[in-house]
Amino acid sequence: MRNIFIIAKRDLRAQFNSPVAYVVIGGTLLLLGVLLFVIQHTRVGNVSVGGFWEIDRATMDQMFLYLPPLMSIFVIPAVTMRSLASEKGSGTLELLITMPVRDSEVILGKYVASCTMVLVLLGLTLLYPIGMFFFPWHLGALDWGPVWSGYLGCACFSVAAVGVGMMFSSLTESDVIAFFLTAGALFFLYALGGLVTFLSSNSAWGVLSDGLAFVSFQTRYESFARGIIDTRAIVYFVSVATLCLLVSFRSLESRKWS
Amino acid sequence: MANDVMISASDLSKSFGSFRALDKISFEVKRGEIVGFLGPNGAGKSTTMRILTCFISPTSGSARVNGHDVFDEPLEVRKCLGYLPQRAPLYLEMSVLEYMRFAADLRHLDEETFRKRAKSIVEVCGLGQVLGKEIRHLSHGYRQRVGLGQALIHDPPILILDEPTSDLDPNEKAEFLDYLKQIGQERTVLLSTHNLAEVESACARAIIVSRGRIVADGPLDEIRAKSGRVRYVVAIQESAGEAQYRGRGAPPKKGDVEEALGKVVGVKKVSELPTDERAHAYELVSEKEVDLRPDLFKLMVDKGWVLLELRRDAQTLEDVFRNLTIGDERRNRRLPSASDGVDDDEGEDEDEGDEEDDDEGDDSEAGERDEKAAKVGS
Numbered sequence: 001m002r003n004i005f006i007i008a009k010r011d012l013r014a015q016f017n018s019p020v021a022y023v024v025i026g027g028t029l030l031l032l033g034v035l036l037f038v039i040q041h042t043r044v045g046n047v048s049v050g051g052f053w054e055i056d057r058a059t060m061d062q063m064f065l066y067l068p069p070l071m072s073i074f075v076i077p078a079v080t081m082r083s084l085a086s087e088k089g090s091g092t093l094e095l096l097i098t099m100p101v102r103d104s105e106v107i108l109g110k111y112v113a114s115c116t117m118v119l120v121l122l123g124l125t126l127l128y129p130i131g132m133f134f135f136p137w138h139l140g141a142l143d144w145g146p147v148w149s150g151y152l153g154c155a156c157f158s159v160a161a162v163g164v165g166m167m168f169s170s171l172t173e174s175d176v177i178a179f180f181l182t183a184g185a186l187f188f189l190y191a192l193g194g195l196v197t198f199l200s201s202n203s204a205w206g207v208l209s210d211g212l213a214f215v216s217f218q219t220r221y222e223s224f225a226r227g228i229i230d231t232r233a234i235v236y237f238v239s240v241a242t243l244c245l246l247v248s249f250r251s252l253e254s255r256k257w258s
Numbered sequence: 259m260a261n262d263v264m265i266s267a268s269d270l271s272k273s274f275g276s277f278r279a280l281d282k283i284s285f286e287v288k289r290g291e292i293v294g295f296l297g298p299n300g301a302g303k304s305t306t307m308r309i310l311t312c313f314i315s316p317t318s319g320s321a322r323v324n325g326h327d328v329f330d331e332p333l334e335v336r337k338c339l340g341y342l343p344q345r346a347p348l349y350l351e352m353s354v355l356e357y358m359r360f361a362a363d364l365r366h367l368d369e370e371t372f373r374k375r376a377k378s379i380v381e382v383c384g385l386g387q388v389l390g391k392e393i394r395h396l397s398h399g400y401r402q403r404v405g406l407g408q409a410l411i412h413d414p415p416i417l418i419l420d421e422p423t424s425d426l427d428p429n430e431k432a433e434f435l436d437y438l439k440q441i442g443q444e445r446t447v448l449l450s451t452h453n454l455a456e457v458e459s460a461c462a463r464a465i466i467v468s469r470g471r472i473v474a475d476g477p478l479d480e481i482r483a484k485s486g487r488v489r490y491v492v493a494i495q496e497s498a499g500e501a502q503y504r505g506r507g508a509p510p511k512k513g514d515v516e517e518a519l520g521k522v523v524g525v526k527k528v529s530e531l532p533t534d535e536r537a538h539a540y541e542l543v544s545e546k547e548v549d550l551r552p553d554l555f556k557l558m559v560d561k562g563w564v565l566l567e568l569r570r571d572a573q574t575l576e577d578v579f580r581n582l583t584i585g586d587e588r589r590n591r592r593l594p595s596a597s598d599g600v601d602d603d604e605g606e607d608e609d610e611g612d613e614e615d616d617d618e619g620d621d622s623e624a625g626e627r628d629e630k631a632a633k634v635g636s
Contacts, residue, residue, distance in 0.1 A: 002366070003364060006360070006363045006364055007364075010349070010352075010360050013352075013356075014349065014351050014352070017351045017352075018351060090347055090350075091343065091344075091345065091347030092347045092348065092349055094308075094313055094343045094347060095341070095343055095347055095348070095405075095408075097313055098311040098312065098313050098336055098339070098341045098343070099336060099361070099364040099365065100333045100336040100337045100364065100365065101333075101336075101364060102333065255313070255314060256313075256314050256315040257314075257315060258274065258314075
């Protein structure tokens with residue numbers, strides 16, 4: 001336990017000592033702000049884009065629409081790419097592993113650090129609902145219930161997505177490759193949701209769409225954004241994270257046998 | 259206690275795919291010994307060290323460190339080890355002090371012990387000036403020192419250092435070796451290097467590996483004596499320049515000298531050394547028991563040549579090393595192995611040097627190695 005904490009602390013410090021953390025946090029908040037407040041409200045098929053103002057209701061729904069894809073293709077790959085890949089590349093992993101620590105502690109320590117980083121960013125996005133509906137502006141009486149459930153959904157989503165990122169980071173020695181593999185995989189898992197909506201309109205594809213919906217991050221996440229806390233989804237996200245961590249663990253261990 | 263075995267490896271083998279990096283290596287290191295682990299690049303030094311530090315597992319065979327098996331009790335093994343990997347891979351974004359603290363935390367030292375240990379390490383490793391600096395801003399020499407510092411932070415009984423001096427300047431090297439001798443008194447140190455001068459000054463014992471096998475293991479004097487041959491350097495005047503030539507007749511031609519030297523009884527090998535146009539210089543090799551000097555002197559007198567230099571050296575560790583490991587170089591350059599004059603020397607040397615393979619005859623062993631070299635080369 002103690003080793004996990006020590007490794008996580010070092011990793012977090014390294015993240016915040018480098019510009020990456022600030023670029024990621026600043027960039028995400030900025031991008032989210034632009035998507036919410038600057039872009040005009042339009043509808044692309046079933047998905048509405050932009051338009052915090054045009055919706056004319058005291059709601060943060062739009063933010064929870066943008067957060068997961070933004071995190072999938074930008075935040076989580078950037079945070080997790082360095083955790084194992086660059087350590088393998090630069091050889092620092094050898095020094096870390098030859099300390100009296102278990103492989104599992106290394107994986108968990110790094111996972112905890114990446115999760116913390118992503119959750120800190122998620123916490124910072126609270127600035128938008130607070131700024132709009134609490135202080136300094138009071139644009140209306142916001143129903144905080146769906147906001148909290150949305151955050152819970154985002155947190156669960158992040159926990160699983162960071163696991164996916166760790167897995168790809170453990171499979172390669174280059175952080176650039178880890179970034180693109182993670183971004184690709186997360187985008188795919190999320191975009192499956194769109195495919196589900198498309199297929200479910202045709203009854204012939206029912207089974208397939210059900211199957212895809214089972215895997216899709218988006219389908220799992222959607223209920224949270226609507227204010228429903230779905231325990232099946234929580235179990236799903238935690239299972240994905242666990243599976244990915246097991247793969248990372250095995251991949252780290254495989255150095256012994258290669 | 260003096261005879262405690264701290265590190266013991268038995269029949270360690272490691273294959274990476276079809277490449278056999280280690281081939282049944284066995285050795286023991288006792289408490290208080292500083293052992294030089296020598297070999298050309300790619301001979302298996304780092305692989306052995308990585309197995310001993312439980313970073314990788316052997317394909318077969320076993321190893322014990324301080325009584326703990328590297329396979330079954332990796333944490334116990336790592337607790338009593340200080341390890342410095344090749345090129346000191348440290349976290350560049352951390353400051354030296356932060357790094358030390360991180361290493362101490364992972365080794366569960368309490369604050370007071372950490373302060374005490376850090377203070378003495380900063381002193382002996384000369385880190386006082388750079389404590390607050392980020393490691394990325396340090397020279398390679400300083401990084402090595404930080405690496406050594408983290409390996410010593412928990413006062414381990416065993417130190418495994420993989421080419422610790424490769425990035426140090428000559429002054430730093432000398433300092434480091436002095437320091438090593440100092441800390442090596444109550445510790446066991448396994449030190450890999452390809453710098454032979456270092457081994458001569460710091461270690462009493464050396465293990466020489468080549469192509470994943472131990473080709474020599476023992477006290478340095480014994481290893482030096484192993485080759486059992488002596489080297490002579492002979493320089494004969496070729497042209498006197500402006501001055502008067504003091505020999506009989508005309509100064510000799512290169513071919514004549516070489517031929518004459520080759521005919522002296524007891525000479526096993528003649529090779530030319532680089533010189534300017536004033537002299538012919540040759541290196542001769544003979545068996546240890548024969549002294550060639552009287553015969554060489556007589557040759558000079560008979561021919562009437564002017565002898566500028568005649569020197570007799572026992573073989574240096576460097577020569578032994580080259581002889582024992584020369585097959586590696588040939589493999590790397592993909593030369594066919596049974597083609598040049600060094601070859602028959604190699605066979606004999608290896609036979610004398612490698613006790614484990616003593617039962618095999620000269621020819622069969624050389625042949626087997628040649629086959630292997632050809633296989634790897636292709």
